[in-house]
Amino acid sequence: MAVAARAAETPRAVGAAGEESRGHRGVLDAARDVVGALLTPTGLAGAALEATWMGLHLGLYPLGLLGSRASDRRQGYRLEHLPPSQRGLAIHDVEAAETPILLVHGMVDNRSIFTVLRRGLVRRGFGQIETMNYSILTGDIRAAAARLGAEVERIVEETGYERIHVIGHSMGGLIARYYVTRLGGDAHVHTLVTLGTPHAGSIWAYGWNNGLTRQLRPGSALMEELAGPVSDCQTRFIVYWSDLDQVVVPQRNAALHHEDLNVHNIALHGVGHMSLPITATVVHGISAALAHLDSSGATVTPGVSALRTRRH
DSSP states (O other), rough: OHHHHHHHHHHHHHHHHHHHHHHHHHHHHHHHHHHHHHSSSHHHHHHHHHHHHHHHHHHHHHHHHHSSSEEEEEEESSOOTTTTTHHHHHOHHHHHSSEEEEEOOOOTTOGGHHHHHHHHHHTTTOOOOEEEOOOOOOOOOHHHHHHHHHHHHHHHHHOOSSSSEEEEEEHHHHHHHHHHSSSGGGGGGEEEEEEETTOOOOOOGGOSSHHHHHHTTOOOOHHHHHHHHOOOOOOEEEEEEEETSSSSSSGGGGOOOOOSSEEEEEEEOOOOOGGGGHHHHHHHHHHHHHHHHHHHSSSTTTTTOOOOOOOO
């Protein structure tokens, strides 16, 4: 019996060792890619910005812990007090300007990561910006996605808008993707923007062994589930990833490739993981995409249903 038990355990031990070995090789390969991206003028500037923002973010972090959610909602429809950039969007496309936007942070973070992005969206005329915190002790993507769903439904109920936009940084984008593609969230999410999200997992997840990090490993059961077929998804995906991302490894795993989803991948050079929500090109790109969902300015694109302003 003891021999049989040891024999049964051997394949598991070998499999675990092989998985760990693949993780080590992946880290080395990705490290070479990051060094290559870093040793350029843009990469060096990006690393400096990343370090500066990390310091500022640490100072803002305690403030982001206050309360489970925060909201920037424009009161009423008076426009004379607005600067030209805000007034222009509100006048020319009230629907785009007033569609709620929900920001979802990453692992062991909080809404303070969106300080710059939130202000940038408000300056560009978006009138309803919501942020939410989920627990730093979150141990399951699926459970977090269910909680996100409750938050989205609350916003839909309070604002009267049937569909909103969601922006997720890092793991927040993965939580939102699960909600949209596995929990029917596409009924309420028009556009999902992800920033440095490990859509295909990250090798760094091999460095910790708990339920959440096992889900974030390449090839995990969660990754396989997300890679499975998605039926008639009505959400548009805009995906930002960078060759200097030091958290999603290999960096290309932050791109999203799925034949059933309407995805626009945007590759950036020399932008660190934490800097993605503060980078000017990202803030501008998100603002432009949410104001005009395609080059013609229409709100209907293949695979995306029209926004409906309010329920009656």
